Amino acid sequence: EADIYQTPRYLVIGTGKKITLECSQTMGHDKMYWYQQDPGMELHLIHYSYGVNSTEKGDLSSESTVSRIRTEHFPLTLESARPSHTSQYLCASKRESYEQYFGPGTRLTVT
Amino acid sequence: GQQVMQIPQYQHVQEGEDFTTYCNSSTTLSNIQWYKQRPGGHPVFLIQLVKSGEVKKQKRLTFQFGEAKKNSSLHITATQTTDVGTYFCAGPGQSNYQLIWGAGTKLIIKP
Numbered sequence: 001e002a003d004i005y006q007t008p009r010y011l012v013i014g015t016g017k018k019i020t021l022e023c024s025q026t027m028g029h030d031k032m033y034w035y036q037q038d039p040g041m042e043l044h045l046i047h048y049s050y051g052v053n054s055t056e057k058g059d060l061s062s063e064s065t066v067s068r069i070r071t072e073h074f075p076l077t078l079e080s081a082r083p084s085h086t087s088q089y090l091c092a093s094k095r096e097s098y099e100q101y102f103g104p105g106t107r108l109t110v111t
Numbered sequence: 112g113q114q115v116m117q118i119p120q121y122q123h124v125q126e127g128e129d130f131t132t133y134c135n136s137s138t139t140l141s142n143i144q145w146y147k148q149r150p151g152g153h154p155v156f157l158i159q160l161v162k163s164g165e166v167k168k169q170k171r172l173t174f175q176f177g178e179a180k181k182n183s184s185l186h187i188t189a190t191q192t193t194d195v196g197t198y199f200c201a202g203p204g205q206s207n208y209q210l211i212w213g214a215g216t217k218l219i220i221k222p
Contacts, residue, residue: 031208033209039150039151040148040150040197040215040217041214041215042212042214042215043154043199043212043215045209048208048209050208058209090153090154092154094208097142097203098159099144099146099156099159100154100156100210101156102153102154102155103153104152104153105153
């Protein structure tokens with residue numbers, strides 16, 4: 001099993017709050033990704049990073065930001081949460097042309 | 112833009128029946144990957160196909176990559192309850208660091 005961690009696993013917050021979802025991996029992978037997914041549905045790429053100080057927006061930027069100051073850490077921040085942000089957020093990492101390893105996900109509910 | 116279409120969206124089967132999901136890409140793929148996501152879980156890598164016409168087997172699962180490297184299929188023989196979940200195909204995007212994901216096929220075992 002891959003070593004990629006996400007915290008918190010579950011989060012319920014009110015509209016307008018700022019939140020940061022944490023993702024860390026201990027595999028030394030350069031490439032990291034954030035996806036948004038409603039349960040069992042399609043994966044939507046929000047952000048990705050090729051390495052330290054490199055970040056790009058995906059197809060669904062979802063009014064969020066990311067940073068990549070260290071190889072192992074790739075946090076996702078929502079500046080002002082809205083009910084439409086209610087979803088599961090999955091972090092993944094990979095090296096070169098190999099498969100993506102996913103974390104367990106954060107289930108976010110915005111009330 | 113590049114797309115990966117996956118059908119069907121759902122497939123209901125009796126336990127013991129076979130299951131097949133199909134992926135079609137709008138462009139030629141250098142490789143295709145397959146992932147399984149159990150209910151409430153995260154996607155887990157199953158296999159990568161690289162060669163034109165390649166066929167790989169994992170126990171009751173058979174994966175095929177088309178001759179033109181634009182389509183692929185996953186066939187499960189004699190489904191079991193442990194097979195329940197959503198199966199995703201994914202191919203490399205333009206940057207090769209991203210994956211273009213199919214929408215997934217949900218395997219549901221009829222009670």
